[in-house]
Amino acid sequence: MKCSLMKTCCGLLPFGLVVLMAGDGIADVKVTPEFSRDGSFFRFDNVPLPAIDDAGSKGKWKVIAGQGDANSGSIECLFDGRVPTVADQPAQNFFLAAGTKNGLIAVDLGKSADVSEVVTYSWHTDSRAPQVFSVYAATGEEPGFAVPMSVEEIGQTAGWKKIASVDTRQVHRNGGQQAVRIFEPDATLGKFRHLLFEMNATEPGNHFSHTFFSEIDVLAEDSKTVQRISVPEVREIRFSTADHNFRFTIDVTQALELETWAVEELKPLIQDWYPRIVAMLPSDGFEAIRDVRFLFLRDEEMKGIPAYASGPTISLNAEWFRGQLNSEARGAVVHEMVHVVQGYSGRNRRVRGDVAPPGWIVEGIPDYIRWFLFEPEMGGAKLSRQRLKDAQHDASYRTSANFIDWVIRTHSSDERLLERLNAAAREGRYSGETWKELTGKSEQELADAWRTN
Ligand SMILES: [Zn+2]
Numbered sequence: 001m002k003c004s005l006m007k008t009c010c011g012l013l014p015f016g017l018v019v020l021m022a023g024d025g026i027a028d029v030k031v032t033p034e035f036s037r038d039g040s041f042f043r044f045d046n047v048p049l050p051a052i053d054d055a056g057s058k059g060k061w062k063v064i065a066g067q068g069d070a071n072s073g074s075i076e077c078l079f080d081g082r083v084p085t086v087a088d089q090p091a092q093n094f095f096l097a098a099g100t101k102n103g104l105i106a107v108d109l110g111k112s113a114d115v116s117e118v119v120t121y122s123w124h125t126d127s128r129a130p131q132v133f134s135v136y137a138a139t140g141e142e143p144g145f146a147v148p149m150s151v152e153e154i155g156q157t158a159g160w161k162k163i164a165s166v167d168t169r170q171v172h173r174n175g176g177q178q179a180v181r182i183f184e185p186d187a188t189l190g191k192f193r194h195l196l197f198e199m200n201a202t203e204p205g206n207h208f209s210h211t212f213f214s215e216i217d218v219l220a221e222d223s224k225t226v227q228r229i230s231v232p233e234v235r236e237i238r239f240s241t242a243d244h245n246f247r248f249t250i251d252v253t254q255a256l257e258l259e260t261w262a263v264e265e266l267k268p269l270i271q272d273w274y275p276r277i278v279a280m281l282p283s284d285g286f287e288a289i290r291d292v293r294f295l296f297l298r299d300e301e302m303k304g305i306p307a308y309a310s311g312p313t314i315s316l317n318a319e320w321f322r323g324q325l326n327s328e329a330r331g332a333v334v335h336e337m338v339h340v341v342q343g344y345s346g347r348n349r350r351v352r353g354d355v356a357p358p359g360w361i362v363e364g365i366p367d368y369i370r371w372f373l374f375e376p377e378m379g380g381a382k383l384s385r386q387r388l389k390d391a392q393h394d395a396s397y398r399t400s401a402n403f404i405d406w407v408i409r410t411h412s413s414d415e416r417l418l419e420r421l422n423a424a425a426r427e428g429r430y431s432g433e434t435w436k437e438l439t440g441k442s443e444q445e446l447a448d449a450w451r452t453n
Contacts, residue, residue: 028184033131033168036177041231042083042121042214047179050121051226052081056218059107065150066096066103066199069210075105078216083229085254085301087125087175093212095128096199100210102151105197112139112193113220117183118163124212125175130168131211132200135182136160137192151198160196163189169202177214237262241275247291248274255296255318261325266294269330270337277334277341277369283423288341294333296321307332309339334374338366344426354428360393361425364400368418371398372405381405393447406450411439 034044042050051057057079068075071090084092096103109115115137122131138145142159154160164182172178183189195218203209219226237250237259248270252259270292278288289312299319302308306320306328314336321329342365344357371381381398383391393403408417417438424430435443 028187029164029182029189030185031164031166031180031182033166033171033178033180035168035172036179042123042177042179042229043231044177044179047119047181049228049231050081050083050119050215051217051219051228054079054217054226055109055113055115055220055222056107056118056216057081059109059218062106062108064104064106064147066100069095069097072096078105078213079107081215081227081229083121083214084123084212085298087123087177088212089123089301090212091300093123093214095212096201096210098210099207101201101204103199103210104148104151104154105199106147107195107197107218108140109193109195109218109220112141112191114188115190115192115195115218115220116188116223117181117217117219118189118195119182119217119219120166120180120213121177121215121217122179122211123177123214127173127175127202127206127209128212129175129178130173130202131178131180131213132167132169132202133211134165134198135163136196136198137163137190138194138196139191140193147194148196154196154198161190235259237267239267239271241271245290246274246278246288248294249291250294250296252296254298255316255321258296258318258321262294262296265325265330266333269333270294273334273374274337274341277338280369280373281338281341281419281422281426283419283426286343286423286426288343292337292340307336309336311345312340314340331370331375331378331380335366335370338369342366342422342426355430356428357425357430358394360396360400361421361430363396364404365418365422365425367397367401368404368408371401388451388453391451393443393450403447403450406453407435407439407446410449410453414438 032046034047036042036044059079061075061079063075072095073091073093075094077092077094082092118135120131122129136154138159138161140159145159146157148154148157166180168178168180199210201209202211232253234251235253235256237252238248240247250262250266252262274292291312293313294316295313296316296318299317302315302317305317307314307316342362344362367381371378381401383399383402391399394400411417420438421434424434432443435441435446439446
């Protein structure tokens with residue numbers, strides 16, 4: 001059997017209240033897709049927050065046709081009552097393998113239940129947010145009842161009744177959070193034990209267009225008493241420099257245990273050092289970012305990385321910071337603030353086609369400012385005579401910081417050496433020749449002299 005397309009979309013109701021008819025499913029079934037604009041925790045105007053202990057959470061879920069993608073979370077993501085915390089979080093969603101045309105997911109509720117509604121939630125930055133699926137149901141007691149092994153077999157397999165076809169692309173084609181509520185206004189959907197979801201790609205032909213499903217709730221008799229996920233209150237610390245030139249936000253929503261440290265230690269550090277770094281690294285026509293956001297995320301989301309900067313946002317690994325409050329935490333923030341000020345993105349380069357600076361310059365400058373200007377007493381980038389002998393000046397991070405420090409110290413007549421080195425990198429005109437322009441000596445001559453000093 002070929003699935004018929006959705007029949008109508010009334011299109012007259014305001015956004016978020018679009019009611020789609022349920023295709024060739026049950027006559028009075030309503031399908032209401034919604035889109036959440038504000039981003040997190042799955043808040044919708046007319047669809048409740050995902051449930052934790054709904055009938056679906058106690059069911060047996062199985063992929064029976066197609067398979068989950070290698071980067072997808074396990075099928076448990078669909079019923080574990082947990083939702084992703086950021087968009088595009090593969091391990092916290094379930095999605096079919098790249099290149100799969102479609103797939104079937106079966107749920108056995110364990111016993112027949114009066115199913116009142118089915119609610120599906122998805123989240124992605126792009127075309128994997130919309131949902132294109134059909135849902136079928138059966139009691140399991142129908143004569144000749146069987147579970148189909150492919151989408152093509154559904155029509156020939158006894159016992160299954162289509163409940164609804166869903167296609168949210170008509171409402172919102174782009175990224176964001178989407179939820180679809182399938183219900184019947186004055187009745188339940190019926191008594192069923194088995195549900196079957198036929199999942200389809202949102203962009204046929206695009207291998208990477210299977211929806212990131214975050215949760216699927218199946219609500220039965222207990223629909224009024226289920227427990228729902230709770231939305232944490234956003235906890236932000238906002239402040240600026242005394243001259244109001246720069247503004248900062250530290251988001252500790254996901255790291256409440258670090259709130260006191262953030263207020264007492266991190267805030268004054270940022271207020272002091274961000275403007276200093278800006279003053280250290282000026283260049284013609286360059287304006288440093290004035291609003292910087294520090295966002296604490298859980299280790300799982302940071303994939304083990306302690307910290308990274310992206311545009312005006314510095315993401316910080318809450319677990320890592322908790323263990324480093326008295327050692328590396330402050331220096332790591334200084335390092336990331338240098339990245340924000342470096343602004344080595346295309347928009348700061350003068351001419352198209354300029355090359356990006358090499359990684360050892362990108363990381364060497366932040367580590368130089370951190371280890372030699374911010375916390376020299378730590379000696380974090382010191383090299384013993386023995387280690388220096390075999391060191392590579394372009395080995396990045398601390399080793400390159402040590403090299404940059406040595407060049408600056410041995411050319412102390414040029415107070416602007418760091419500034420000029422950074423400007424060359426920022427403007428896309430850095431090359432090996434830059435060292436000759438800065439010091440009169442080639443990069444190799446400097447590196448050799450550094451190693452044997
Ligand atoms: Zn870095």
